[in-house]
Amino acid sequence: MMTAILSLGAVALVAALILGWASRKFAVVIDKRETEIVAILPGANCGACGFAGCASYAAAIVAGQAKLNRCCLGGNDMIVRIAAVMHMDAHPPLPQKALVLCRGDNRATVMKYRYLGLRDCNAAQLLADGPKQCPDGCLGLGSCAAACPFGAIEITVGDLAVVHHERCVGCGRCAAACPRQVIALVPVSAMVHVLCRSHAKGAQVRRYCDTGCLGCGLCKKAVPEAYVVERFLARVDYDHADQAAQAVAVCPNHCIIDLAVHQLEKTEAQATL
Amino acid sequence: MTELLLILVSTVLVNNVVLTQFLGVCPFMGVSKRLDTSLGMGVAIIVVMAIASLATWLFHYHVLIPLDVGYLQTVAFVLIIASLVQFIEIMLHKTSPALYRALGIYLPLITTNCAVLGIAVLNIRKQHSLLESLAFSLGAGLGFTLALWIFAGLRERLELSAVPKCFQGTAIALITAGLLSLAFMGFSGLVKV
Incomplete structure (x- = not known):
């Protein structure tokens, strides 16, 4: 009885310790603006912007590698909101x-x-x-x-x-x-x-x-x-x-x-x- | 050495996890719509299966048996496999974001995959040595990937064919899986186990 509790508890403890250490050691820093832009984008992952999906497009915007008006789906409102996050001017495309x-x-x-x-x-x-x-x-x-x-x-x-x-x-x-x-x-x-x-x-x-x-x-x-x-x-x-x-x-x-x-x-x- | 090779070949072809032992059928049906995602899932399964069966083998013979708590096998294995997958996920997110994105939801899905747990338990049941269990789990992973890959190819092709209305969707997928299983029965005389 005791051995069962102790051994299983020990496994869980060791696993938790390793995972806790790993989550710090391998923490990935995500730009806050990126999550904000992902939330604004339509999430259809259609690829019309030329990137693999909405998340990659958001990453490219934050990295300064993509223009704000590549998404043809959300309309002008969306581009204005992304521009507000990035503190940039909006240039809506021709629909x-x-x-x-x-x-x-x-x-x-x-x-x-x-x-x-x-x-x-x-x-x-x-x-x-x-x-x-x-x-x-x-x-x-x-x-x-x-x-x-x-x-x-x-x-x-x-x-x-x-x-x-x-x-x-x-x-x-x-x-x-x-x-x-x-x-x-x-x-x-x-x-x-x-x-x-x-x-x-x-x-x-x-x-x-x-x-x-x-x-x-x-x-x-x-x-x-x-x-x-x-x-x-x-x-x-x-x-x-x-x-x-x-x-x-x-x-x-x-x-x-x-x-x-x-x-x-x-x-x-x-x-x- | 021949022993190990025999185990490898027999698990890939003769005792294929999905098609003859029907372990891990859920991802086999769920992740087989496209060739590239099926390969990603296959690679994830191979890696997790190999590492998990090594870890569970070591744990069983060096912790559970000496402490005489063999009846904890199932819950302990589940715990170990789940933590392992979580660890791999954290590692991948940092070291290889592209692979992490490609695997997406499939990696956490593997934690509760019956094929992974099944292979770990079978290793103990069949009293494999450490090397044998490595060969067994690698073979099972490869077999799973092979089956998944072939099936995804068939389903991509199926999507373009004129399937009768009443067969469309899951029905024709299950029928195809059955025919594929039938084809794998042809390997049954390949290795005498």
Whole structure:
């Protein structure tokens, strides 16, 4: 009885002594500002700031290795609060959202072959450059949706990725995950977009897609300062996009979209039901 | 020497901790979603298992047996393993913050891992010598890591495949684990123990 109590007590005592000594000897000094900033940061660990997670970003801020405005998630308030902790000036970034630059779902486009492999765009892209005739269109296997930490991307019934903008924070993880660079980060304020990335010539696009940009230049003719047409592909010049909405109606293939009147995520999802 | 090698091979493949003795199934299912975290967990298990079985072996034969209090084995082992893991955690936090972050929650999880305690107790039950118990625990750790690593690879691949709705999630993971265990049964004739 006594030996049991004493021996077990002795083990516990020795262990406690060693642990107590170790916690002093190997104590890690943490900057108080770092814990404060970690508490302010959203804690999503999305990696959009370029660091492994919120804790590493906070450490980099305190070490003076990172700017305060790298986090696209918390908004201006958060940056102002971090700036207060660091006694620095705040410079909020330009807010951006992800946008899928393709409207060619499986009814609008022609397929090269029927793909039955892994449900992953990168895998599909390796097989004869993807199952779509169009070399630039969205493959719709959802690599972007899997990469999104916020569940903002939906794959429609027509195998097309659509970004739900009320959830998107503009971290750009989807754009990095896409093997075809179909997803772009666009300014939140911009409403009019050309939803095509194909530089193929008009006659070629017509062969495999009902809704691709032909490069005809009618939009540029309608509103010259708002559009740029390069190598058979139009894009909106977001710095002079005030009048861009006027060209939406002239596009023969309906690949120019005004998000103010046309809610992409709803119409795309419904259209394919 | 051959004896030690035999113990090592038989614990890695034939008597694999997870797949044939089902010890430590919780981290096997929980930490196998990604290859890199599974490797981190595996390394943590190997280190903790080896150190813990050495410490518990020494403690059993030099404290518990001489004092004639062998019935304290379980509680004493738990105490020793928990303090050891805590000590390793403090050390790592100071000396290698990167590894500390990579291991994250898994290190404290190991304190109550049944595989670690199980191997320590099995060492005593099988009356291993100190060297044998070192080989046994290293083999068990390696076997655990191997199983975890293979399983994580399978699950990463599984995530991209079209799994029928009723099988999705834990169900298909458990089925896969069962098939993997079946595959490891193939090693059963490799070493005659």
